[in-house]
């Protein structure tokens with residue numbers, strides 16, 4: 334009796350090992366398209382590193398399938414992003430597209446997601462309208478209106494009345510300008526001028542000269558991740574801070590990737606954003622330590638967190654659907670609620686957009702290093718761009 338039991342247990346064991354082996358040979362493919370070269374390469378580097386960290390921590394098998402991460406460089410050119418997406422869908426038959434370092438890259442790819450019914454996880458791009466470009470878009474980054482409105486609510490209570498805005502002249506900059514301005518006017522503030530600079534190779538000098546002449550209490554800035562250092566340098570060179578003009582903005586300007594290299598001019602700058610590497614939670618401390626360890630001391634920024642959380646959303650949906658694709662995989666992404674290194678995070682099932690806290694932060698020196706220190710929290714902020 335005992336022997337028979339042993340033998341049948343052995344058979345079950347062998348059979349299930351055989352079955353899981355057979356399944357493990359099937360793949361779950363993630364096509365990760367990022368700017369890995371060119372002016373926005375830091376976004377690609379951060380997101381790829383975060384995706385690889387997530388896989389190292391959570392294994393490369395999910396829902397019974399082996400995960401294959403295919404990373405492609407789109408050089409931040411929209412036609413290249415679109416072509417790569419098409420190839421990944423048609424030739425590689427990826428289960429999901431992911432990445433999208435800039436708004437135009439996400440918008441160029443949205444029709445491919447719709448036509449092929451492939452879920453598309455936007456880990457970086459942050460213009461409000463992206464989730465409306467395809468019903469297959471799910472966003473794990475943030476939206477500019479979320480951050481800009483929070484800043485416009487902070488400003489009038491902190492001795493700032495007259496503001497000039499300066500933004501990169503494309504989707505997220507225009508969102509930041511509009512939502513900051515409308516809210517500040519509603520709150521009784523003034524916007525003296527709205528300035529827009531080119532996205533690529535901006536020369537801030539003539540714009541900053543104009544700001545100096547207008548003498549606002551503060552300059553509100555949005556530039557994409559990586560561009561904040563040049564802005565900060567020219568702001569200091571023109572003596573704007575000494576002239577009593579405060580620099581404020583969304584957290585893209587005090588990006589953790591480059592903040593520590595900005596020097597004293599960054600000290601004291603107040604911004605609004607969904608993630609700081611110094612966010613005070615045990616989960617974030619673990620995330621930052623693991624990320625820095627795996628990447629020669631590189632500090633994770635908000636792009637890394639968008640990538641890490643995007644992988645979480647993909648893995649959980651793959652688990653729930655046993656490595657599924659198309660509408661089933663998309664459905665399993667909607668409504669996910671979990672703790673992120675940024676804090677609590679929710680994928681709204683209706684909008685497929687992220688709902689999370691927005692923090693007001695001030696750059697301070699901690700242990701000799703510059704960090705965005707969070708000092709106020711707006712809880713569970715939905716994208717204000719969707720309520721129109």
Ligand code: DHB
Pocket residue numbers: 376434435436437457458459460504505556557558559585
């Ligand atoms: C976008 C890009 C960024 O680098 C950023 O910080 C915010 C938004 C974008 O193109 O959507």
